[in-house]
Amino acid sequence: MIPRLNLGCGFNYLEDYWNIDIDDKQFKIDQKIDLEMATLPYKDNSIEIIRACHILEHINNFIPLMKEIWRVLKIGGVLYIRVPNASCRAAYADPTHVRFFVPESFHLWTDNRPGGADTGNIGHLFELGWIELLVHDRGKYDLGNIGSWFTEIECELIKQDRVKNEKK
Numbered sequence: 001m002i003p004r005l006n007l008g009c010g011f012n013y014l015e016d017y018w019n020i021d022i023d024d025k026q027f028k029i030d031q032k033i034d035l036e037m038a039t040l041p042y043k044d045n046s047i048e049i050i051r052a053c054h055i056l057e058h059i060n061n062f063i064p065l066m067k068e069i070w071r072v073l074k075i076g077g078v079l080y081i082r083v084p085n086a087s088c089r090a091a092y093a094d095p096t097h098v099r100f101f102v103p104e105s106f107h108l109w110t111d112n113r114p115g116g117a118d119t120g121n122i123g124h125l126f127e128l129g130w131i132e133l134l135v136h137d138r139g140k141y142d143l144g145n146i147g148s149w150f151t152e153i154e155c156e157l158i159k160q161d162r163v164k165n166e167k168k
Helices: 062-072 088-095 105-110
Strands: 006-007 016-022 048-051 072-084 126-135 149-160
Touching: 048 062, 062 072, 088 105, 105 149
Parallel strands: 006 016, 006 048, 048 072
Antiparallel strands: 072 149, 126 149
16 A cells, blocks of 8 residues: 655655656656656555645646546545745746746635636645745845745645536
């Protein structure tokens, strides 16, 4: 049984997690999985916690991956996310980043999204546990301000116990 996943672990191998990455040559991992395929080889409702730290900004196939994460999480399971804030320069400086996030990006996965249509049929999958902006103060780079070199968004999404009717 694999109760906790560390998606796109890179150099951040965690002993109490099943560590997944596409690169098994550069990083120590437990399983090689291409997250762009949006297929996780686990049973429905089988995972308690999923960590996605500095990986979602690299994923083109984001909505299908998030739906797959929802599928494998247990009811009440937690998705812990950390991504660069779109207001920081580091979000754009990395040429491997394919998407950008603002705090409101994660409200769209909940019933409490800030207006607009639920075009991806995703606004019911999670409840927002908490969200926080992390600013850094590293001398000439960050200055402790949002929008300086590196500001992160950290949040927790909790899997909901209901499924919205799919459009037919």
